[in-house]
Amino acid sequence: MDIEELKDHISTYAVRIIEERGIKTLFPPQVEAVKAGLFTRKNMVIAIPTASGKTLLAELAMVREIIEGGKCLYVVPLRALAMEKYEEFRKWEKIGAKVGMSIGDYESRDEWLSENDIVVTTSEKADSLMRNRAGWLKDVTCLVVDEVHLLDSAKRGATLEILMAKMRKVCNPRIIALSATIPNADEIAAWLDAVCVKSDWRPVPLFEGIFFNGRLEFYADGVLTEQRKIGKDIMALVLDCLEQGGQVLVFDSTRRNAESTALKLAQRVFRYIDSNEDIAKAVLEENEGEMSQRLADCIRMGTAFHHAGLLNSQRTAVEKAFREGRVKVVVATPTLAAGVNLPARRVIIKSYHRFGGYASEPIKTIEYKQMVGRAGRPGLDERGEAVVIVRSNRSREEVLNRYIFGEVERITSKLGAENHLRFHTLALSSDFRSIDALENFFESTFFFHQNEISARYELERILLQLERWEMLEFGENSISVTELGDMVSRLYIDPLTGFMFYSELSKRDEFTEIAALHLICRTPDMENLYIKKSDDWVEEEAIAFMDELTYAPSPYSADYDWFLAEVKTAMCLHEWINESDEDEICEKYGIAPGDLMRVVETAEWLAYALSKIAAFINHAQKSFFSGLVKRIKYGVKEELLDLVEIKGIGRARARKLYTAGIRNRRELVENRQKAAVVIGKRVAEKAIAQIENDLKRGG
Numbered sequence: 001m002d003i004e005e006l007k008d009h010i011s012t013y014a015v016r017i018i019e020e021r022g023i024k025t026l027f028p029p030q031v032e033a034v035k036a037g038l039f040t041r042k043n044m045v046i047a048i049p050t051a052s053g054k055t056l057l058a059e060l061a062m063v064r065e066i067i068e069g070g071k072c073l074y075v076v077p078l079r080a081l082a083m084e085k086y087e088e089f090r091k092w093e094k095i096g097a098k099v100g101m102s103i104g105d106y107e108s109r110d111e112w113l114s115e116n117d118i119v120v121t122t123s124e125k126a127d128s129l130m131r132n133r134a135g136w137l138k139d140v141t142c143l144v145v146d147e148v149h150l151l152d153s154a155k156r157g158a159t160l161e162i163l164m165a166k167m168r169k170v171c172n173p174r175i176i177a178l179s180a181t182i183p184n185a186d187e188i189a190a191w192l193d194a195v196c197v198k199s200d201w202r203p204v205p206l207f208e209g210i211f212f213n214g215r216l217e218f219y220a221d222g223v224l225t226e227q228r229k230i231g232k233d234i235m236a237l238v239l240d241c242l243e244q245g246g247q248v249l250v251f252d253s254t255r256r257n258a259e260s261t262a263l264k265l266a267q268r269v270f271r272y273i274d275s276n277e278d279i280a281k282a283v284l285e286e287n288e289g290e291m292s293q294r295l296a297d298c299i300r301m302g303t304a305f306h307h308a309g310l311l312n313s314q315r316t317a318v319e320k321a322f323r324e325g326r327v328k329v330v331v332a333t334p335t336l337a338a339g340v341n342l343p344a345r346r347v348i349i350k351s352y353h354r355f356g357g358y359a360s361e362p363i364k365t366i367e368y369k370q371m372v373g374r375a376g377r378p379g380l381d382e383r384g385e386a387v388v389i390v391r392s393n394r395s396r397e398e399v400l401n402r403y404i405f406g407e408v409e410r411i412t413s414k415l416g417a418e419n420h421l422r423f424h425t426l427a428l429s430s431d432f433r434s435i436d437a438l439e440n441f442f443e444s445t446f447f448f449h450q451n452e453i454s455a456r457y458e459l460e461r462i463l464l465q466l467e468r469w470e471m472l473e474f475g476e477n478s479i480s481v482t483e484l485g486d487m488v489s490r491l492y493i494d495p496l497t498g499f500m501f502y503s504e505l506s507k508r509d510e511f512t513e514i515a516a517l518h519l520i521c522r523t524p525d526m527e528n529l530y531i532k533k534s535d536d537w538v539e540e541e542a543i544a545f546m547d548e549l550t551y552a553p554s555p556y557s558a559d560y561d562w563f564l565a566e567v568k569t570a571m572c573l574h575e576w577i578n579e580s581d582e583d584e585i586c587e588k589y590g591i592a593p594g595d596l597m598r599v600v601e602t603a604e605w606l607a608y609a610l611s612k613i614a615a616f617i618n619h620a621q622k623s624f625f626s627g628l629v630k631r632i633k634y635g636v637k638e639e640l641l642d643l644v645e646i647k648g649i650g651r652a653r654a655r656k657l658y659t660a661g662i663r664n665r666r667e668l669v670e671n672r673q674k675a676a677v678v679i680g681k682r683v684a685e686k687a688i689a690q691i692e693n694d695l696k697r698g699g
């Protein structure tokens with residue numbers, strides 16, 4: 001089907017914009033979707049493979065919606081993806097569509113988005129917008145859910161599910177749900193009263209293979225198509241592809257392995273690149289610690305590793321260099337496979353096992369499919385190749401049966417877990433003010449659709465717990481949310497976190513820094529650092545402040561290791577807010593810069609919630625808690641707060657200024673020359689201009 005044929009649905013202008021991208025005809029699954037009712041008001045579930053053109057289908061449906069005067073909400077799982085899609089959709093501004101994005105903090109309503117025709121957001125942010133009663137959400141007429149198979153995700157699936165169910169109650173939009181190929185797409189479609197479009201078609205044919213004992217074998221459509229000997233190890237597999245002008249994406253099981261594989265491959269890959277010195281310099285800009293040095297070394301020789309320990313700027317630099325062909329091989333950990341769109345001619349799965357909490361276990365088939373789905377760049381490669389490396393005949397059989405010929409797992413609802421239920425029940429109680437109405441709502445969820453059980457028993461238990469925590473009150477047949485409950489819900493924290501903050505603050509007037517940080521680390525919303533075998537020092541150092549903490553179990557209790565992980569994280573944050581050097585913190589705690597940033601971001605959000613609850617109960621130290629939020633954000637002692645909030649003055653420069661006797665904004669303006677000597681002329685001038693500007697605006 002020619003794109004031209006779509007002009008009656010989306011206008012000639014819109015057709016031109018698509019053609020400008022070099023798209024002339026629709027891919028077969030896209031034709032199917034159009035025929036199945038893409039331009040009608042039908043709800044649709046579209047389950048087709050990676051890179052087969054789902055985004056274009058969503059865009060076509062959204063453009064049609066806008067022409068009809070509607071408003072679209074496009075929901076993605078990750079912030080990074082939201083930014084990617086936002087940039088992609090801005091091309092529609094050429095036909096007058098207003099495109100916006102909402103990914104900021106969880107308490108704001110982003111009312112300025114009411115004018116926008118397309119708003120890109122994450123499921124968590126959309127859910128929090130609902131809780132904060134953002135008025136413009138009622139105007140949404142089309143909801144696009146990208147990666148709807150993530151309903152199955154233990155961490156985020158429940159929020160996505162509640163969002164979809166709630167949107168249907170609030171504004172009943174048309175729903176377009178985009179999914180990877182899954183066996184029960186029909187079940188999701190039945191839940192949504194939607195038509196289902198399914199296809200296995202791929203724009204670039206996929207050859208799935210196994211590498212065992214130096215022999216490479218490929219299968220396509222279930223048939224063995226090729227076998228050859230190519231050498232002993234992963235190096236041979238990589239060079240085999242580079243020789244033919246391709247690029248390689250390797251998945252390794254752990255960060256450490258990913259790094260060492262990238263370093264090892266670099267020894268031969270360097271022959272295939274020109275100088276990458278500028279990229280190496282860019283990844284060292286924000287951080288020069290050991291991990292960053294290793295990354296820069298790899299990049300100079302044409303490889304890179306990609307895992308959650310990298311800073312965001314480093315990850316972006318690696319992705320860009322790979323897309324531009326300047327880095328030939330990227331070695332990534334499997335957790336990132338879902339989020340990053342980095343196609344390569346050959347995908348190599350070095351190990352299909354991953355540590356699953358207790359032991360090493362095989363990855364799920366859907367994860368395998370997501371990884372191999374990255375093989376083959378549309379328009380650049382004639383075929384995509386995915387190879388799993390195995391070390392025994394048994395593993396070879398397992399890969400064949402489980403992955404190459406195996407079927408992806410069914411998607412199941414994750415709403416039944418207690419923490420998800422209490423988190424969402426509190427928020428829902430203010431919308432549906434009786435148990436009957438709440439129960440009725442839960443009956444419209446995918447959880448209920450799949451399980452067909454009465455939600456009542458679970459629901460009543462959760463409601464009573466929330467009543468005990470003083471977040472809900474019951475009347476004859478009604479539920480009302482208390483002021484505390486409402487605040488906790490809007491702060492977007494687990495009610496258990498809210499209860500812990502509220503009860504500990506009510507019990508005592510004095511918190512030291514470490515006690516407050518440990519309280520934050522005790523909550524279920526915090527992701528603590530791991531305790532390793534070599535971490536005996538944590539316990540030894542903690543003895544000095546154990547008495548200050550709000551809780552300390554006996555060393556013989558089952559919770560003790562968990563407690564030590566909380567203490568370790570609190571100590572790490574304590575060093576951060578007392579200005580220890582970032583690289584030294586990373587080394588001491590055995591973490592990468594990206595981990596430190598994640599701990600800091602989560603702690604800042606929780607400290608903010610803590611400060612709000614402290615203000616709510618008029619706690620004696622309420623200003624200490626609000627200062628703590630900023631100290632965590634910037635990683636400084638109290639005395640630097642005035643300086644560090646100036647753009648371009650990080651923690652290191654602020655400390656230099658302070659040591660030189662410049663202790664605040666006023667003193668900075670009064671000591672221009674001295675400041676220029678201490679932090680450099682350009683930075684000082686910029687900072688002073690900013691302060692003067694702020695003063696002018698303020699006055």
Ligand SMILES: Nc1ncnc2c1ncn2[C@@H]1O[C@H](COP(=O)(O)OP(=O)(O)OP(=O)(O)O)[C@@H](O)[C@H]1O
Pocket residue numbers: 021022023024025026027030049050051052053054055056341378
């Ligand atoms: N009909 C078409 N003709 C040519 N190229 C197309 C067509 N439809 C989409 N593409 C291009 O194919 C590439 C992959 O498409 P897209 O990103 O929409 O896939 P997707 O199914 O959304 O992938 P993912 O599963 O990663 O989200 C994009 O570069 C897109 O511009």
